[in-house]
Amino acid sequence: MTGDVPARLGADGVVALLKERGLGPFTGVPCSFLGPVISCLQAEHPDDYVICGNEGEAVAIAAGARLAGRRPVVILQNSGLGNAVNPLTSLCHTLRLPVLLLVTWRGRPGQPDEPQHELMGAITPEMLTAMRIRNEVLPATLPELAVRLDAALAHMAATGLPFAFIVPKGAIAPGPASEPAGPDPRAHLMGRAEAIGEVTRAMDPATLLVATTGKTARELERDFDRPENLYVVGSMGCASSVALGVAMHASGRPVAVLDGDGAALMRLEAMAAIGRETGRLARPFLHVLLDNEAYESTGGQPTASAGVDFCAVATASGYRSVADVADAEHLRAAVRRAQDEGGAQLIRVRIRSGSDPGLGRPALRPPQSAARFMEVLAP
Structure with a gap:
């Protein structure tokens, strides 16, 4: 084979x-x-x-x-x-x-x-x-x-x-390239890598940062690698729950998760647990949802996020505060405000699709990423 x-x-x-x-x-x-x-x-x-x-x-x-x-x-x-x-x-x-x-x-x-x-x-x-x-x-x-x-x-x-x-791979022949129906209505929005950069520069440097699988983790590692980052590889939808487990047991450290719209929809129940369990935490739990309305890693097929009010879901689940932003200035302000206020905070970030075609695979193997992260948390 x-x-x-x-x-x-x-x-x-x-x-x-x-x-x-x-x-x-x-x-x-x-x-x-x-x-x-x-x-x-x-x-x-x-x-x-x-x-x-x-x-x-x-x-x-x-x-x-x-x-x-x-x-x-x-x-x-x-x-x-x-x-x-x-x-x-x-x-x-x-x-x-x-x-x-x-x-x-x-x-x-x-x-x-x-x-x-x-x-x-x-x-x-x-x-x-x-x-x-x-x-x-x-x-x-x-x-x-x-x-x-x-x-x-x-x-x-x-x-x-x-x-x-x-x-198997290659069993279905590639289809013809589709022509855009017109100007991209999301072209003016930030790209994912730009949004990740704004978040990492605005957050507290002590923040433990968990990134969802796919291009989010790959871009974070390429541009802002540090021991406090955990790159979740696979297990789509689980990054926010991983981050919750870290937050509940890594006392004194702010925690953030970089999530995606497809990943969040795959495990939407995670928001209920985050709202419930972080209610007693004074330190920040920042849930950044990067929403491009697409499964970009598999070819850009649409998700169902366009019709979902993630902020309303978070509010109903018990998050302390929510924000829906679409530009760098408001994103930076939302990150700083969320970390100042503490508790569970959702920031939905509207971004455009697309990424660097030369984006490579993570240089750090998954067990190494986990071990390095655990060393940061060791007493």
């Missing part, structure tokens, strides 16, 4: 075949391996594609669609299988609600990938099998896919259980 699978399947052909077989709606969380399929769905079948905050939600929505007589498809990265285990095993299996899964195979043995995909990549087929989900690698041609798709549908009809196609 070495090298990428040749890109033989066009996204439009795959979507057309799935639709011909009566499949849909499509729900899920993006992965770049299936980016062209998602783009095709958004362009050609927007009413049949549901953006989800996490993979478990996608499976549950699909289960509801199956109850209503549809034949749903769930799209997810294999790292998101962890989020989907409960609804796949205790909902779909228990109620015998078959859903078709398209699971990408990041970290496939023999193919270099990021560290957070190594373990899940090694166990993806076995994990699906352990959940009694029949699975096979996505065929490389449309005629082969048609045959195996019919077999998958027959299996689901006979057993009432899900079926998964595992999608």
Whole structure:
């Protein structure tokens, strides 16, 4: 299992075949391996594609669609299988609600990938099998896919259980580059790296800073690396909860987390815990939510953040104060005010999409980042 699978399947052909077989709606969380399929769905079948905050939600929505007589498809990265285990095993299996899964195979043995995909990549087929989900690698041609798709549908009809196609890197050919519909309405906003810089320069230098996975952590390390930073690699959505655990047990130190809109939506329940548990903390807990309304690391697919009032959620969850900013001056002022006031503070920062195309991977390996951070906290 070495090298990428040749890109033989066009996204439009795959979507057309799935639709011909009566499949849909499509729900899920993006992965770049299936980016062209998602783009095709958004362009050609927007009413049949549901953006989800996490993979478990996608499976549950699909289960509801199956109850209503549809034949749903769930799209997810294999790292998101962890989020989907409960609804796949205790909902779909228990109620015998078959859903078709398209699971990408990041970290496939023999193919270099990021560290957070190594373990899940090694166990993806076995994990699906352990959940009694029949699975096979996505065929490389449309005629082969048609045959195996019919077999998958027959299996689901006979057993009432899900079926998964595992999608290797390169199995889906890149789609044509889309032309912008017009001027970018967010072009005047700060980029993520600029916003990170404003936060780090405005905050108390003693602040323990936790950064969410993806380009946020990579830009923070590149531009403002220091021992007080923790770069959360993988575990999307968990950075704010990690920061809460640090804040509850690292007495005397202000804590901040750099979060993203997709990550926050994936674990929105974290805000309830932050509001509840930081109420008794006098020192600051700064929750900076960098919102570009996109899953940028997987190809820029939209999140559902445009319709979410994160500040209202934070207020209802018990945060001491909130701010919604869209420029450097107001961001700096909000950071200083939040750290002066103490307690849980949410700052939603409206930013544009895009990043340095030459942005590299973190130089510090995840265990080294954690060990260095722990040394800072050691008594």
